[in-house]
Amino acid sequence: MDNTLSFTKPLLETPFHKRTFEACYNNDWYRWAGYKIAREYSNTELEYTSMRNTAGVLDITPMHKYDIKGKDAIKFVDKLVTRDVTQIKPNQVMYIIWCNEDGNVIDDGTVFCFDTNHLRIFCAERNLNWFSDTAIGFDAEVNDVSDSIAALAFQGPLSCKILHLLNVKNIEQLKPFFFDSFDLNGSNVTISRTGFSGDLGYEIWCNPQDAINVWDSLFKFNRDYKVLPAGMNALEMVRIEAGFIQPNADFMSAEQALRPNRMRTPFELGMGWLVDLNKNYFTGKKSLINLKNKSLTKKLVGLDIQGDKPAIGSVLYDKNKKEIGIVTAGMWSPSLKSNIAFGYVDKDHMKIGSKVFAEIYHPEELEYKKIWAECLVVKKQFFNPPRRHKVPADI
Amino acid sequence: MKKFDVIIIGGGHNGLVAACVLSKKGNKVLVIEKNEKLGGLANYSEYLSNISQEVLKELNITVEKNTSDNFVSALSEDLNHTVLQINGSKNVQFLQTSASDSDQKSFINLINKYDLFARTLRSFMFKKPPRVKSGSRSDIWQLFTMGFKVRLLGKKNMRELLRVIGLNIADDLEDNIESDCLKGLISNEAVIGTNLGARSPGSILNLLYNQATNNSLFRINKFNTNSFLKSIEDICKKNNVEIQTDKKVEKINISNQSVNSVLLNTGEQIETSAIISNSDPKTTYLELVGASNLDTDFIRRTNNYRSRGTVAKVNIEFKNDIKIKNLESKYLSGKFVYAPNIKYIEHAFNANKYNKLTSNPCLEFYINKNKISANVYFIPYLKKPSHNKEQILKNVKLILDKFIEENQILSSLIETPNDIESKYNISGGHWSHGDMEIDQLLMMRPFYGSSQYSTPINGLYLCSAGTHPGGGITGINGVNAAKQLLKDKGNG
Numbered sequence: 001m002d003n004t005l006s007f008t009k010p011l012l013e014t015p016f017h018k019r020t021f022e023a024c025y026n027n028d029w030y031r032w033a034g035y036k037i038a039r040e041y042s043n044t045e046l047e048y049t050s051m052r053n054t055a056g057v058l059d060i061t062p063m064h065k066y067d068i069k070g071k072d073a074i075k076f077v078d079k080l081v082t083r084d085v086t087q088i089k090p091n092q093v094m095y096i097i098w099c100n101e102d103g104n105v106i107d108d109g110t111v112f113c114f115d116t117n118h119l120r121i122f123c124a125e126r127n128l129n130w131f132s133d134t135a136i137g138f139d140a141e142v143n144d145v146s147d148s149i150a151a152l153a154f155q156g157p158l159s160c161k162i163l164h165l166l167n168v169k170n171i172e173q174l175k176p177f178f179f180d181s182f183d184l185n186g187s188n189v190t191i192s193r194t195g196f197s198g199d200l201g202y203e204i205w206c207n208p209q210d211a212i213n214v215w216d217s218l219f220k221f222n223r224d225y226k227v228l229p230a231g232m233n234a235l236e237m238v239r240i241e242a243g244f245i246q247p248n249a250d251f252m253s254a255e256q257a258l259r260p261n262r263m264r265t266p267f268e269l270g271m272g273w274l275v276d277l278n279k280n281y282f283t284g285k286k287s288l289i290n291l292k293n294k295s296l297t298k299k300l301v302g303l304d305i306q307g308d309k310p311a312i313g314s315v316l317y318d319k320n321k322k323e324i325g326i327v328t329a330g331m332w333s334p335s336l337k338s339n340i341a342f343g344y345v346d347k348d349h350m351k352i353g354s355k356v357f358a359e360i361y362h363p364e365e366l367e368y369k370k371i372w373a374e375c376l377v378v379k380k381q382f383f384n385p386p387r388r389h390k391v392p393a394d395i
Numbered sequence: 396m397k398k399f400d401v402i403i404i405g406g407g408h409n410g411l412v413a414a415c416v417l418s419k420k421g422n423k424v425l426v427i428e429k430n431e432k433l434g435g436l437a438n439y440s441e442y443l444s445n446i447s448q449e450v451l452k453e454l455n456i457t458v459e460k461n462t463s464d465n466f467v468s469a470l471s472e473d474l475n476h477t478v479l480q481i482n483g484s485k486n487v488q489f490l491q492t493s494a495s496d497s498d499q500k501s502f503i504n505l506i507n508k509y510d511l512f513a514r515t516l517r518s519f520m521f522k523k524p525p526r527v528k529s530g531s532r533s534d535i536w537q538l539f540t541m542g543f544k545v546r547l548l549g550k551k552n553m554r555e556l557l558r559v560i561g562l563n564i565a566d567d568l569e570d571n572i573e574s575d576c577l578k579g580l581i582s583n584e585a586v587i588g589t590n591l592g593a594r595s596p597g598s599i600l601n602l603l604y605n606q607a608t609n610n611s612l613f614r615i616n617k618f619n620t621n622s623f624l625k626s627i628e629d630i631c632k633k634n635n636v637e638i639q640t641d642k643k644v645e646k647i648n649i650s651n652q653s654v655n656s657v658l659l660n661t662g663e664q665i666e667t668s669a670i671i672s673n674s675d676p677k678t679t680y681l682e683l684v685g686a687s688n689l690d691t692d693f694i695r696r697t698n699n700y701r702s703r704g705t706v707a708k709v710n711i712e713f714k715n716d717i718k719i720k721n722l723e724s725k726y727l728s729g730k731f732v733y734a735p736n737i738k739y740i741e742h743a744f745n746a747n748k749y750n751k752l753t754s755n756p757c758l759e760f761y762i763n764k765n766k767i768s769a770n771v772y773f774i775p776y777l778k779k780p781s782h783n784k785e786q787i788l789k790n791v792k793l794i795l796d797k798f799i800e801e802n803q804i805l806s807s808l809i810e811t812p813n814d815i816e817s818k819y820n821i822s823g824g825h826w827s828h829g830d831m832e833i834d835q836l837l838m839m840r841p842f843y844g845s846s847q848y849s850t851p852i853n854g855l856y857l858c859s860a861g862t863h864p865g866g867g868i869t870g871i872n873g874v875n876a877a878k879q880l881l882k883d884k885g886n887g
Contacts, residue, residue, distance in 0.1 A: 101844070
């Protein structure tokens with residue numbers, strides 16, 4: 001008898017597992033929402049390079065997907081998020097964040113509009129409880145459909161070309177932040193021009209039974225275009241370059257933080273552009289109006305760091321060696337040939353062009369090398385090529 | 396469109412008291428009541444045990460008092476009933492009982508202990524509850540005096556108060572008295588109108604709290620309800636308060652997080668800049684204000700606010716005058732309690748926990764010649780109202796038959812918590828608009844974000860029993876809410 005509760009099989013396998021298991025030489029798995037996802041298939045740098053030069057395939061099935069159906073579906077999302085979504089059109093995607101009553105960010109995600117009575121939210125953390133409580137008083141039903149949709153991210157400069165070669169009709173005409181239904185090698189799939197890499201890229205949503213066909217199709221032209229499956233480590237690299245932040249890595253989700261001063265407002269995360277204080281009432285509006293008028297005490301900024309040693313987990317100082325913040329994510333960027341990071345800085349150093357210092361502990365053959373590196377405060381978005389926004393996309 | 400300074404939603408006693416206070420300060424006030432008759436839940440009792448002194452002073456009224464003796468009879472199945480005479484909060488006398496002398500003594504000691512603790516609680520009962528982290532000097536001073544009042548009890552008593560305040564009533568009774576009948580009598584006061592059994596933690600707190608608001612452990616009849624309601628109605632009339640009955644507020648219109656007008660079921664819209672809602676917190680927030688105007692966290696707390704009623708009102712008319720077996724007729728004017736022992740109460744409570752009708756409910760009733768007016772508990776509030784009223788009546792009659800000399804029922808009227816909900820628009824049909832438990836009291840009543848009578852909506856205030864100090868007909872909620880409004884307006 002197949003005992004699903006057995007300790008030998010604790011994690012779920014995605015519909016792509018047959019393929020990801022074969023590809024994952026390292027057998028290095030990461031736990032994401034109860035699923036087994038490859039952390040590194042064979043070599044992180046190689047996977048990263050494929051994403052930046054040809055295209056990479058990421059299994060993002062564990063992403064949480066919430067269907068919102070009902071007359072008030074749009075009204076409900078409008079009450080939930082800080083942006084005005086009342087004007088959302090069918091086939092449109094919007095990047096959204098949502099806050100609690102104190103104006104602290106709970107999570108970010110994307111909302112897909114199928115029609116005015118049917119929307120779907122995609123996000124990294126579990127949010128069913130929050131969404132259900134927000135839906136009280138609205139004619140909108142929230143359902144977790146995470147397990148019924150398989151998903152791949154197909155990211156990279158050649159992603160459109162390969163889809164085009166696969167006879168996905170008019171894929172190059174799909175605008176950024178839009179989605180549509182397509183036929184991909186005989187499988188009916190939904191493709192959106194969205195992604196976490198900051199480059200041209202698509203996300204492909206399909207039925208679990210079509211998963212293997214979709215996966216195999218993407219590697220069909222590998223003789224000419226070396227497409228590689230990419231793991232979570234490679235994704236971490238591209239998302240830092242693209243300037244995307246992650247809950248519970250760059251900030252604590254307000255629903256999960258135990259210490260009240262660990263929560264962050266959209267303004268502190270540099271997401272003020274997502275907050276529309278003139279729209280209808282939404283959760284946190286009252287607090288955000290107050291916060292808007294107050295000056296920030298800390299802010300998450302991008303850092304351009306001297307040298308080539310990644311500043312992961314470093315503490316940030318001012319020129320008088322006073323502690324002013326911490327680095328939340330850092331890497332050496334092979335594409336940009338620079339040492340980049342996200343970090344919190346205090347109110348005197350949040351302006352672009354400010355100088356701060358990072359104390360980097362770099363392990364070198366069983367000894368730590370302590371590096372005192374100067375950092376320049378820059379925009380978080382390090383990598384933003386024009387092809388990302390181009391319509392029609394490069395084929 | 397008509398315009399008023401303040402609109403009061405609901406003409407319950409708290410709403411009327413608030414109208415009196417506001418109109419005295421020269422505000423143009425409108426009271427809107429759903430029913431034909433004003434007074435709300437106060438109409439359920441002929442007499443009240445306590446009206447806050449502050450209310451009497453603030454409104455400058457005198458209320459007719461009940462001069463007859465106060466008896467409380469605990470009915471016993473062996474017909475050896477216990478009868479107490481209550482003169483004031485401390486002075487309790489046994490007129491007849493089957494309990495031993497030492498038990499009677501322990502009983503009196505226990506009552507005195509509870510009275511002492513209740514008096515300590517009462518000292519901060521009728522004030523605006525302090526907020527813990529506001530930093531305002533008056534709040535800190537009030538927190539300090541609350542602590543100081545408890546400390547003033549002395550080392551021994553303070554320890555005892557802190558020991559029992561979270562306990563269940565059954566434990567404390569079993570430690571002190573033997574007689575089942577006496578245990579049942581006190582347990583009745585600790586659990587009636589709540590979602591607590593005699594063995595539920597917090598039932599002593601509920602007892603002390605009720606004792607503090609009602610000024611008596613047994614909730615004796617002291618003030619005439621009609622006289623109280625009439626005198627506040629008179630003040631309203633004198634001060635030109637407009638009262639519209641038979642009209643229901645459907646919606647509070649809000650623009651920019653401030654109240655703007657109310658929409659009535661007649662289609663009328665009435666403009667105003669301030670509203671006091673005498674409706675319970677759940678109805679006010681979820682129905683009148685609407686979830687779309689409030690934060691999700693707040694809606695969550697509103698939804699989790701516990702307000703399921705447990706008491707049904709049963710009025711029975713008999714053919715002949717009622718006589719209780721083995722009891723002198725002079726005691727008939729008093730209150731009767733049938734809660735024979737702790738186990739019995741606990742079993743009745745168990746059924747309620749699982750939304751079932753108990754076949755052995757507890758009773759508390761008054762006799763008026765051939766009529767009985769009873770509070771029957773535990774009768775659960777059901778999501779889909781499907782009470783078998785005939786069964787309730789049958790269960791009550793089976794109990795009454797043990798004690799009442801043969802008689803014939805002419806008519807009966809049963810109002811379950813669901814009926815009370817629809818009649819008075821109280822979510823859950825709860826006596827006190829919400830359970831009086833430690834997490835729903837003082838600065839946490841009704842819940843975080845809505846304490847001190849104010850709400851997240853500018854210009855909207857609460858004055859119902861869902862605010863501090865909670866249920867019991869005292870009128871203080873109305874006074875405090877009105878004062879808070881005046882303070883915010885700047886003419887308090």
